[in-house]
Amino acid sequence: MAELDDFIGQEPQPVDDDLFKEPVKKRRRSDRDQRFRAFPSMEQSALKEYEKLESRTRRVLSNTYQKLIQSVFLDDNIPSGIKYLINRLLALIEKPSLDPIYIGLFGSTGAGKSSLINAIIQQAMFLPVSGENTCTSCIVQVSSGCRDQYEAKIHLLSDQEWKEELKNLTKLLHETEELDKEEDAWDRDDAVEEAIWKLQVLYGNGAESKNYEELLRAKPKGKIPTSRIITLKAEEAGELSVKLDPYIRAQRRDCSAESAGTQIWPLIKHVEVTLPKSELIPEGVVLVDIPGTGDFNNKRDEMWKKTIDKCSVIWVISDIERVSGVRAHEDLLNESIKACQRGFCRDIALVVTKTDKLHLLEYLRERKVGNQAIQSQREAVLERNETLKLQRSRILKEKLKRKLPADSKVLETSDLVYTVSAQEYWQQALLTEEETEIPRLREYIRKQLLDKKRRMVTKYVTEAFGLLLLTDSFNSTDNLPNEYLHMSYLRRFVEEKIQLLEKIIDQCFAHIEQPLEEGVRNARTSYRRILSGCLVRSKGNQGFHQTLKAVCLKNGIYASRTLARIDLNEAITQPIYEQIDPVFGGIFRTGKATGSALMPHIDAFKHSLQEKMTEIGIRNGWKYDSCKKNFLIQEISAILGGLEGHILRKKRRIYESLSISVQNDLKSCYEEAAQITGKKACERMKDVIRRGVDRQVAEGMFERAQERMQHQFQQLKNGITEKVKGSISTMLTLASSQGVGLYKELADVKSEYKEMEKLYRSLREVAENAVLRRGMQEFLLRMSPSKVAPQPQNTTLIPGTQPQGSEK
Ligand SMILES: Nc1nc2c(ncn2[C@@H]2O[C@H](COP(=O)(O)OP(=O)(O)OP(=O)(O)O)[C@@H](O)[C@H]2O)c(=O)[nH]1
Numbered sequence: 001m002a003e004l005d006d007f008i009g010q011e012p013q014p015v016d017d018d019l020f021k022e023p024v025k026k027r028r029r030s031d032r033d034q035r036f037r038a039f040p041s042m043e044q045s046a047l048k049e050y051e052k053l054e055s056r057t058r059r060v061l062s063n064t065y066q067k068l069i070q071s072v073f074l075d076d077n078i079p080s081g082i083k084y085l086i087n088r089l090l091a092l093i094e095k096p097s098l099d100p101i102y103i104g105l106f107g108s109t110g111a112g113k114s115s116l117i118n119a120i121i122q123q124a125m126f127l128p129v130s131g132e133n134t135c136t137s138c139i140v141q142v143s144s145g146c147r148d149q150y151e152a153k154i155h156l157l158s159d160q161e162w163k164e165e166l167k168n169l170t171k172l173l174h175e176t177e178e179l180d181k182e183e184d185a186w187d188r189d190d191a192v193e194e195a196i197w198k199l200q201v202l203y204g205n206g207a208e209s210k211n212y213e214e215l216l217r218a219k220p221k222g223k224i225p226t227s228r229i230i231t232l233k234a235e236e237a238g239e240l241s242v243k244l245d246p247y248i249r250a251q252r253r254d255c256s257a258e259s260a261g262t263q264i265w266p267l268i269k270h271v272e273v274t275l276p277k278s279e280l281i282p283e284g285v286v287l288v289d290i291p292g293t294g295d296f297n298n299k300r301d302e303m304w305k306k307t308i309d310k311c312s313v314i315w316v317i318s319d320i321e322r323v324s325g326v327r328a329h330e331d332l333l334n335e336s337i338k339a340c341q342r343g344f345c346r347d348i349a350l351v352v353t354k355t356d357k358l359h360l361l362e363y364l365r366e367r368k369v370g371n372q373a374i375q376s377q378r379e380a381v382l383e384r385n386e387t388l389k390l391q392r393s394r395i396l397k398e399k400l401k402r403k404l405p406a407d408s409k410v411l412e413t414s415d416l417v418y419t420v421s422a423q424e425y426w427q428q429a430l431l432t433e434e435e436t437e438i439p440r441l442r443e444y445i446r447k448q449l450l451d452k453k454r455r456m457v458t459k460y461v462t463e464a465f466g467l468l469l470l471t472d473s474f475n476s477t478d479n480l481p482n483e484y485l486h487m488s489y490l491r492r493f494v495e496e497k498i499q500l501l502e503k504i505i506d507q508c509f510a511h512i513e514q515p516l517e518e519g520v521r522n523a524r525t526s527y528r529r530i531l532s533g534c535l536v537r538s539k540g541n542q543g544f545h546q547t548l549k550a551v552c553l554k555n556g557i558y559a560s561r562t563l564a565r566i567d568l569n570e571a572i573t574q575p576i577y578e579q580i581d582p583v584f585g586g587i588f589r590t591g592k593a594t595g596s597a598l599m600p601h602i603d604a605f606k607h608s609l610q611e612k613m614t615e616i617g618i619r620n621g622w623k624y625d626s627c628k629k630n631f632l633i634q635e636i637s638a639i640l641g642g643l644e645g646h647i648l649r650k651k652r653r654i655y656e657s658l659s660i661s662v663q664n665d666l667k668s669c670y671e672e673a674a675q676i677t678g679k680k681a682c683e684r685m686k687d688v689i690r691r692g693v694d695r696q697v698a699e700g701m702f703e704r705a706q707e708r709m710q711h712q713f714q715q716l717k718n719g720i721t722e723k724v725k726g727s728i729s730t731m732l733t734l735a736s737s738q739g740v741g742l743y744k745e746l747a748d749v750k751s752e753y754k755e756m757e758k759l760y761r762s763l764r765e766v767a768e769n770a771v772l773r774r775g776m777q778e779f780l781l782r783m784s785p786s787k788v789a790p791q792p793q794n795t796t797l798i799p800g801t802q803p804q805g806s807e808k
Pocket of ligand 1: 354424
């Protein structure tokens with residue numbers, strides 16, 4: 001502890017010699033304090049300690065880097081070992097401090113996402129809330145920055161992207177003109193309504209009757225900047241909100257579109273909003289409002305999927321009235337679980353909104369739980385929240401268990417369900433601020449950031465220390481006896497280990513074979529039923545004709561803002577996904593070693609190399625203390641460290657290979673169906689699709705999908721072994737460079753090494769401090785008088801005023 005204090009106390013205190021000028025250090029420090037305002041003091045202390053560790057490590061790295069380049073600057077021939085060191089130092093220095101944490105709020109329109117974000121950031125009317133005529137029209141990202149201003153960047157589709165959409169929209173409108181009157185005339189469906197609306201908004205009334213070429217020549221009503229980005233700035237939240245409103249609020253079709261924003265609405269791809277330093281969402285966290293269905297435009301739909309995949313946390317947002325048994329809710333959950341399979345998502349929670357909505361008499365009549373008499377609306381709401389949490393947690397856990405490996409981290413979380421009320425957060429007529437659970441969600445956000453910071457700094461400092469050990473060891477003038485003999489021995493050993501690794505990877509991936517096989521069998525027997533489910537509507541073909549056309553124009557996928565997403569390719573491959581899901585998750589999980597998991601085998605491979613290096617080092621008589629002995633071992637981790645990221649990126653490709661393969665095979669059949677116009681077009685399109693799928697299945701469509709997935713697995717294996725081989729040869733170069741005496745004149749980095757060693761040791765102390773503080777806090781909480789349920793307040797606060805809560 002003394003050492004940590006020592007280390008933290010090292011920063012020279014600013015001398016206030018000029019009272020009117022704020023000293024730079026002090027200013028920097030207060031900037032740091034500002035950034036952590038969102039955190040309670042205990043968490044602030046931990047964060048500050050980690051930040052200091054990181055910034056000092058960066059300083060040591062910079063100094064070392066400068067010394068190194070100075071010492072080799074004029075050399076003609078820089079030895080490969082030194083080049084390696086210089087590049088590694090630079091990469092570490094330039095490494096960004098913390099990648100943002102994306103928290104996706106994923107829910108159907110009207111579920112309460114925007115209201116929830118507003119409550120979390122404590123700006124009652126910031127993001128537009130869906131009234132009767134409006135809804136959020138695109139993905140909106142909200143984060144806080146270090147500036148004093150509010151800023152929004154509106155990203156538009158590129159010219160090319162819009163042209164592509166325009167082509168599809170006009171195809172959809174004009175090739176369906178000769179409709180069979182009986183079939184569709186009175187009921188234009190969603191796809192066509194939306195297409196007409198988009199064209200009218202952009203080009204004015206009558207645009208829907210123009211063809212593609214005419215529209216290409218037409219001038220849009222609104223002004224479109226060439227940069228395709230519109231930046232809005234404001235001093236106050238309310239001011240930005242007013243400016244932003246027309247861009248992210250999609251008016252319903254019957255409203256006139258007169259403001260600049262509404263006139264270009266169909267072109268908006270996504271919106272980024274940056275708040276000034278926020279007390280409530282810390283810098284580094286991005287809240288993303290993701291509409292539930294995807295988008296008709298290819299680029300936007302791709303972005304929709306990518307956005308879901310880049311979220312490390314997904315909150316599935318569901319209105320209390322729709323959380324049970326509604327198809328849209330199940331679809332959202334399934335999509336989120338898929339994101340866990342293919343993307344970076346590690347955590348899912350269900351956030352049930354609008355929990356204030358309760359009809360007391362109905363509730364009491366139907367109430368099955370609880371013996372106590374319910375006296376008030378508030379008691380009923382709280383009781384229902386508890387019941388809902390238990391029930392929904394159980395259902396969600398079961399669902400996750402079926403899809404994800406049994407020891408997935410998300411299954412260990414106790415808090416899978418949150419019951420919130422954004423309305424009550426502001427009004428507090430029924431519930432206290434705590435009971436609205438908005439503060440719990442903020443706590444969740446902070447915890448995510450703190451955990452990530454801890455992991456990142458620990459890794460960073462450890463890696464930097466390893467590099468300094470290596471740099472310092474290069475200055476050794478000790479010559480190693482039998483150096484080359486040992487090197488060739490090491491090389492042989494490594495080659496054998498790589499062969500073994502290849503075999504083990506094969507065994508890991510072999511676990512997918514049987515479920516894949518079974519999935520293909522199931523898909524063959526059930527595809528007709530599934531396809532019928534997608535193609536037959538309970539109310540007949542009325543209004544379905546153009547939607548189906550849109551599905552075909554988009555190769556089997558149709559996403560509109562109002563209908564449930566249709567993806568024929570995914571639907572017919574679903575039986576395969578059902579079989580492979582748990583095994584797939586098992587292969588790519590991190591953590592506990594099991595037969596099918598890949599990462600633990602890679603770790604084991606790494607350890608075996610490390611052990612061998614130590615053994616050789618000892619035999620070679622490396623005169624290092626126990627710490628220095630680890631220098632190469634440390635670096636092996638860094639060299640192989642990039643593998644995990646590589647595997648994670650490939651995982652998505654592998655997972656999607658099944659539906660993409662099916663989509664490719666069905667392409668010609670979709671194209672044929674999309675051409676159909678005239679009488680009974682809808683039935684004829686369905687026929688073409690059915691026959692096309694039948695033909696492809698008979699010709700081995702599912703087997704081809706199976707092969708493509710196997711091929712992707714094989715490619716991953718090749719990628720891993722290639723990467724490992726490349727890394728190992730770097731490592732061997734380093735091992736053989738060491739101690740050859742080439743680097744006698746290399747700069748002396750002893751003092752940097754010593755400082756880095758100190759920082760490395762402080763890591764443990766910072767972690768211990770955090771545990772200690774947490775223990776003390778828990779103790780104090782236990783000792784404090786138990787909380788009495790606060791009385792509801794009768795006063796209704798005006799939105800925008802600050803409710804007095806425990807957090808502030
Ligand atoms: N009673 C009640 N109504 C709420 C609450 N939260 C949101 N609402 C209402 O629900 C409607 C939809 O809320 P939004 O926040 O716009 O929902 P959204 O999910 O962002 O909807 P889109 O913008 O269409 O994606 C609005 O009329 C809100 O006033 C709540 O906690 N309680």
